[in-house]
Amino acid sequence: MGSKDNRTSSFVIKKYCDEHTCTKSWKLKGLTAPFLTRKFRDEFRDNEKMPLKKFSEKVQIEYNLIPTRSKLGRARRASVKEIRGEDDDQYNQLWDYGEELRKSNPGSKFFLCTKEIVDEKTKETKEHFSTLYWSLDACKRGRVNGCRPIIFIDGCHIKTRYKGNLLTTVSIDPNDCIYPIAFGLVEVESTSSWEWFMASLKDDLNICNTSPYTIMSDKQKGLIKAVAKVWPDAEHRFCVRHMYQNFHKLHKGEQLKNNLWAIARATNNLAYRKAMQKMEQDSIDAYKWVEKWPPRTWIKAFFNPFPKCDILLNNMSEVFNSWILEAR
Structure with a gap:
């Protein structure tokens, strides 16, 4: 038992009982979804796609409690809604x-x-x-x-x-x-x-x-x-990168990937034939897959010289598609 001591303006323990008769409560009514929304709004502002598992870990570290998955989901949706409208x-x-x-x-x-x-x-x-x-x-x-x-x-x-x-x-x-x-x-x-x-x-x-x-x-x-x-x-x-995505579904391996890009970057007939021969030696099926596509649409050696736009064309396709993936 304890009470306030007017002389020292402090709380003084006057009687100690080492046997507890109260029951433990594992539920905290204050840890609601609106509360989590207010506390972790800035966290979702930095990362709107934060997984619920990671969100649960942050709540556990902060408050030593593990809310239900449905409560975490409601808090995340409410936070994103407040941020984006x-x-x-x-x-x-x-x-x-x-x-x-x-x-x-x-x-x-x-x-x-x-x-x-x-x-x-x-x-x-x-x-x-x-x-x-x-x-x-x-x-x-x-x-x-x-x-x-x-x-x-x-x-x-x-x-x-x-x-x-x-x-x-x-x-x-x-x-x-x-x-x-x-x-x-x-x-x-x-x-x-x-x-x-x-x-x-x-x-x-x-x-x-x-x-x-x-x-x-x-x-x-x-x-x-x-x-x-x-x-x-x-x-x-x-775009050669899109072509490679379809190519990779049937023909896997780093060597075949390098062969495909070597064919695309070939700037003359000699380099093109060497790259095609290398592809045929490594995989005849991959060679037949590459051979069916019109060379003029994706190989430098066969580009029409009139547009004069073959510089870094294949490399730029990778950069552009990476930019699109980030936008998604």
Whole structure:
């Protein structure tokens, strides 16, 4: 037992009993999901994809308690929601963003298309997001004045509540670095969406003659058809890294990988034949797989010299796709 001592203004133990009769409580009502949200909001601001296992370890170190997995999940979702906001609110602010973009950077393009959909519950007709294309005027002027006539295009999936696909186009600046040009947002990645995006890009850049340009992409079927239709005279080449991903599924090994890149980087017929012979010696199946692809689309020795865009082309494809993976 203890009480306050007025003389010393302290708490004094007056009677000690070494036998405890109280029961242990293993539950702490104060450790709730809102509490964890407030305490670990900055942690999720640095890493929104923090695994629940790691989150549990942080809580255990801080408070010597292990919350349930469902409580940790609620706290993580609430933290990310506070940081990023509601998806609906962000979509509603797109019109304001477009107006601010045109105001702060005159000459920029921002095309937002919506479609009318009937709500099954309320039977009301509402406008829903369909497609979006935007580009910055400063980036377009920099591309004309300093970039080479080569355009890399690719798309990646958006892993949010409403999904969708982000389409990107970049080029190479004089320092051999990635230079962004324009972006697009569509519901699905298809032939029609790629045709719309490539046509919007062509009109935005005021390109009439496509023959000096080189388009580089993966071998997505809809993209190949769109480039052939909208940019008929451009040199269309394929990313070797994407080709290797398909190649690696059937033919594994570091040596075969090096052989594939040696073939792609061959700058003359002699180097190409030597690289092909090396591939045939190591694996006849891999040799047949490589032989079926048109050499003009991915091997330096057979590139059309008119576009003059073969410098570091294969290396740039690796850099570009690494940039796309980071964006995902």
